[in-house]
Amino acid sequence: MSRTPYVAVVGPGEASPDELHTAEEVGAGLAAAGVVVVTGGLGGVMEAASRGARSRRGRTLGLLPGDDRDAANGWVEIAVPTGMGELRNGLVVRAADAVVALGGGYGTLSEIALALKLGRPVVGLGTWEVHGVDHVSTPEDALALIAGLLVQ
Amino acid sequence: MSRTPYVAVVGPGEASPDELHTAEEVGAGLAAAGVVVVTGGLGGVMEAASRGARSRRGRTLGLLPGDDRDAANGWVEIAVPTGMGELRNGLVVRAADAVVALGGGYGTLSEIALALKLGRPVVGLGTWEVHGVDHVSTPEDALALIAGLLVQ
Amino acid sequence: MSRTPYVAVVGPGEASPDELHTAEEVGAGLAAAGVVVVTGGLGGVMEAASRGARSRRGRTLGLLPGDDRDAANGWVEIAVPTGMGELRNGLVVRAADAVVALGGGYGTLSEIALALKLGRPVVGLGTWEVHGVDHVSTPEDALALIAGLLVQ
Amino acid sequence: MSRTPYVAVVGPGEASPDELHTAEEVGAGLAAAGVVVVTGGLGGVMEAASRGARSRRGRTLGLLPGDDRDAANGWVEIAVPTGMGELRNGLVVRAADAVVALGGGYGTLSEIALALKLGRPVVGLGTWEVHGVDHVSTPEDALALIAGLLVQ
Secondary structure (H helix, E strand, O other), X not given: OOOOOXXXXXXXXXXOHHHHHHHHHHHHHHHHOOOEXXXXXXXXXXXXXXXXXXXXXXXXXEEEXXXXXXXXXXXXXXXXXXXXXXXXXXXXXXXXXXXXXXXXXXXXXXXXXXXXXXXXXXXXXXXXXXOOEEEEOOHHHHHHXXXXXXXX | OOOOOEEEEEOOOOOOHHHHXXXXXXXXXXXXXXXXXXXXXXXXXXXXXXXXXXXXOOOEEEEEOOOOHHHOOOOOOEEEEOOOHHHXXXXXXXXXXXXXXXXXXXXXXXXXXXXXXXXXXXXXXXXXXXXXXXXXXXXXXHHHHHHHHHHO | OOOOOEEEEEOOOOOOHHHHHHHHHHHHHHHHOOOEEEEOOOOOHHHHHHHHHHHOOXXXXXXXXXXXXXXXXOOOOEEEEOOOHHHHXXXXXXXXXXXXXXXXXXXXXXXXXXXXXXXXXXXXXXXXXXXXXXXXXOHHHHHHHHHHHHOO | OOOOOEXXXXXXXXXXXXXXXXXXXXXXXXXXXXXXXXXXXXXXXXXXXXXXHHHOOOOEEEEEOOOOHHHOOOOOOEEEEOOOHHHHHHHHHHOOOEEEEEOOOHHHHHHHHHHHHXXXXXXXXXXXXXXXXXXXXXXXXXXXXXXXXXXX
């Protein structure tokens, strides 16, 4: 696949240390594979995934709910203040070729559902049990699954 | 509560006869209580709920995913072609004081999740098992719950 | 034309007594012709057009920029809090078969431009001079033009 | 100003050779100044501005109207398929600290109006005469004005 792949990493703004570590590993692995990492641009899982990606000099896109670009965490390279509130969850999913979902939270669930509705593959790490999500238990397994999806 | 309440009835565009019957009962009961019934404006559960509401001379609002108003089912009194695709699911939920969810489908799940994220009460009838949804088994129970919520 | 026509009346939230009078006349005339009157749901021209429509028992739809339905003026029958800020201007225009624009204001100009971009006819009453707008000087002339457009 | 500035270059998808040359110069100058160049991601002025920016190794963001990322021109580094049609014009403007508008077109006019509504400075190069736009006649003058705005 020659065009640059985009993968969204979605998860709550408040997350456990384990979830943050996992998100950072996923972000780093995606960036190392040349993927643009898309998030909601705020804290928690979004920040950890973006930080991981930047640690590998990867590109990060943050689609913010509010209209203030400065609300983006410091690891978001390109920040888009959508001013659309939770409707931006649909933009996050639409912007991505595949989604990695971590942790709980209703926003995360909405992104999983919208991704499946749009036919985007979703890889889950300790997240909602929804039919259609490929659940794995380590960042490495998530990255392997994503890699397999993106070469198709 | 003096202002007019709005309740969204969400569910798949393709539904079983039982689900359609339930949706129609819910729509009729909401309209009888003076509620504006909000749906995604298309077929299946959306159409049945709107038809039920109109059978009681209720008001119906349909927020369509496409940009063609004529895609609305015939029971939608006020149709808004949003042209936003599945992002309109968030508009449906935002427009409502409470949500009744019927049946499966990823679109329905996204609306449940967005509603809970926004703090809207969600009453479920044979739908996704998500923490925070009040599950009931009959239209009457759903209507009683909604009535209780709206007087608060 | 058998389907119900929708016409947007767009104009600033702060308007002169003359503009308000004109907007009210336009709203009344549209309602008398069976048109659903669409506005941005707030004050000024939006409120006057909605009030005019309601004076003829017409139907009024307000698409609000914020996420609070109670921000709608009292003449809006069906209020949709989009939570999208000025992006809702595009929804107002998309929801309408034709647009009547009154007065100045940048929001009004954006609605004129989006309407023309989408191929919606725009009738202007003391508004921006933009190629493609049919300018008239009385509510009666505006209503006659709209009537001609809607029977096509 | 320490944070990275974003400037939108807006203009029609079909443009004259002069307009394309001007857009490319503007894009190049913005990129040389460390600005992220935001466009609607398609052809004409959008493509020329993005190409100019990439010629200086600048960063380019394209916010597309459709839901297919591959519709972006080849100079868009980060492409976001919004699937919102012309409503994305509001996102382009919201994402930017300032706007440079080139040429005619109703889409361009809507972006000028939305930018002024949101209080974003707009520099015009052979575009619509709208009160509030700072009109200049060369890319150099546009870049000088933008530079002045961004240091404030």
